Amino acid sequence: MAIQVADEINKVGGHLGVLVSAIYGGTKMDSQMTDLAWSSIIVGTPGRLRDHLTRGNLYLEKCHTVVLDEADEMLDMGFKDDLEFILGGLPKPRLTLLFSATFPKQIEMIARKYMVNAEKIAVSSGLVTPTDITHRFLNIQSAGNSSALVDFIRSEKPALGLVFCDRKSETTSVARKLKSAGIRAGFLNGDMDQSQRIVTLDQFRKGAIDILVATDVAARGLDISGISHVINISVPHDTESYVHRSGRTGRAGNKGICVTMVAPEDYRYFAKIKHDLGVEICHEEGEKKEITPEQAKANEALKLSRRRPGFRTRRPNAAPSIAKK
Incomplete structure (x- = not known):
């Protein structure tokens, strides 16, 4: 961040x-x-x-x-x-x-x-999601079903996908499962050192990997353009987490899709999220479906348009410094 x-x-x-x-x-x-x-x-x-x-x-x-x-x-x-x-x-x-x-x-x-004589400015605490995001959910037999995830990614063909897991250990196992299925995937979690994180995020931005599997903490503040899909491999246990996760897509006027995989044991959490947000969440069967030619074309265009944001620094001419000389 x-x-x-x-x-x-x-x-x-x-x-x-x-x-x-x-x-x-x-x-x-x-x-x-x-x-x-x-x-x-x-x-x-x-x-x-x-x-x-x-x-x-x-x-x-x-x-x-x-x-x-x-x-x-x-x-x-x-x-x-x-x-x-x-x-x-x-x-x-x-x-x-x-x-x-x-x-x-x-x-x-x-x-x-x-702080002295601080002025407090409060913004509405109502949880909302951008209107450019389409919300969908899939019924699955058990939480963290990586086989269902593989089937979904193969059929949907995301241009750039971010998969959320609840545990650090899950990120590595899910990414490994995706790779074994021929999907270009990487993972991001709190056990990685900073140099590893930078390399992985750089690969994600440049399109060397199409799917990034991460935890909430590791993905906090993540701002990468072109993320077409956010996928919750299990239901977040609170509405705020769902909003933050889904907000990684549908940014800067782009359309986005947030898909949540719902197991029977997670129904109560998902029902609360739907109630809190008051948005339509479309139901899909947890099985393969064919992607339309239009969707495939749009996703391919997104892949080709990815560019890594530049982070450049220059030596100063006369900028004040707060470092010790």
Whole structure:
């Protein structure tokens, strides 16, 4: 996510001379020290930023703006101490922006401690899905039925598909099953180091693999254009997860399809999702079906149009740095 956010900032501010670095774990500190020396905006994960601060590679004396994005998720992942360490070293006055889907007590405590006269802006919490997404479900005999998944992918022929699993171990076994069926597949989970993740995502963007099998955590914040299908190999156990998963397709005005494989033991979860969203979810039999020539042509066009988003950085001429000289 740090890479993707830095990429978007670079697109907006690169031509203005705004220079950005993505700082995260799983990569060498030395190369990041070089980036810190010339960056005016740093997008980073709490743990790695704290590492650089404690080693004297970064100082915050000139930092006048700090953004905490997905604060509740960072706390859930155990970054509370790292966040407090970073926030405690920031100068005053400053502008602090905090974004959070939920506001548990821990978030409120951090806001009271590190923000002065904060203005709270609440957005409607109603869960909605984009109208460009078609929702479908297939009845299957048991959850995680990889054979049914293979049949569906063979018949549907997704241009670019993202398959969600509940467990890390499941991502590897499902990807292996797809590969053995002749489907170009890869997997993404929390056990992979950062270099492996980058390689896999790069292959997905470039079309070297057509199906990416991932967990919710591994795919958080994933923004890749051209994903035609999101496939839940089992029913998410809450509506919010379903919305976040389905939102990986149907982006930027493109059409998308979200397919959920529903086993008998998951009916109650699926019924709640349908009730909460209030959208039509079309039923299909869990069996092979022929794809129309029009669908095949559209999917092939999507495959040919894939391009990897560029992430470029340039040395500064006169951009202010917040790194230690």
